[in-house]
Amino acid sequence: MQLSLFDIPAAPRPAETGEVSNDYHLLPATAKQQDYARQIALRANLDLPGDVLSDRRRLSEWIDAHKTARPGGRFANYPSSKQVAFAERVARMKRNPVPPECFRDRALMSKWIDRNR
Structure with missing residues (x-):
C-alpha cells in the first residue's frame, strides 16, 4: 500500500509546541x-x-x-525636511500639489507620499 502526502502525520508547528518560530x-x-x-x-x-x-x-x-525619547513639543509631529523634499519632488513629477495640512502632520505626509508615489 502506497502512502500519500495526506497520510503522513505533520510535524507540530512551533506555535503549538510553544517554541519561538524564528531564530x-x-x-x-x-x-x-x-x-x-x-x-x-x-x-x-x-x-x-x-x-x-x-x-x-x-x-x-x-x-x-x-534610548532617548523623541523630542516633544509644538513641532514634534511635523514631517522631516527629507520627507518634505521627497514629497515636493513627487508633486512636481505628478503635477499634483501637496495639500497644506500635510506640512503639519508627518503621518498625513507619509500617506500622501504613499498614494502619489
Missing part, C-alpha cells in the same frame, strides 16, 4: 547594534552589561529601554 534570538548582536548601545550608554552615563552585548534580543531590549 532571531540565536543570532549574535551586530556591530552596528553594539556601537549604538555604547553610544546610548556613553551619552546617558550608564553601564552597559557585558553579557548583553553578545545576545541580539537582550541588546535590542536594552536599547529600547534606554
Whole structure:
C-alpha cells in the first residue's frame, strides 16, 4: 500500500509546541547594534552589561529601554525636511500639489507620499 502526502502525520508547528518560530534570538548582536548601545550608554552615563552585548534580543531590549525619547513639543509631529523634499519632488513629477495640512502632520505626509508615489 502506497502512502500519500495526506497520510503522513505533520510535524507540530512551533506555535503549538510553544517554541519561538524564528531564530532571531540565536543570532549574535551586530556591530552596528553594539556601537549604538555604547553610544546610548556613553551619552546617558550608564553601564552597559557585558553579557548583553553578545545576545541580539537582550541588546535590542536594552536599547529600547534606554534610548532617548523623541523630542516633544509644538513641532514634534511635523514631517522631516527629507520627507518634505521627497514629497515636493513627487508633486512636481505628478503635477499634483501637496495639500497644506500635510506640512503639519508627518503621518498625513507619509500617506500622501504613499498614494502619489
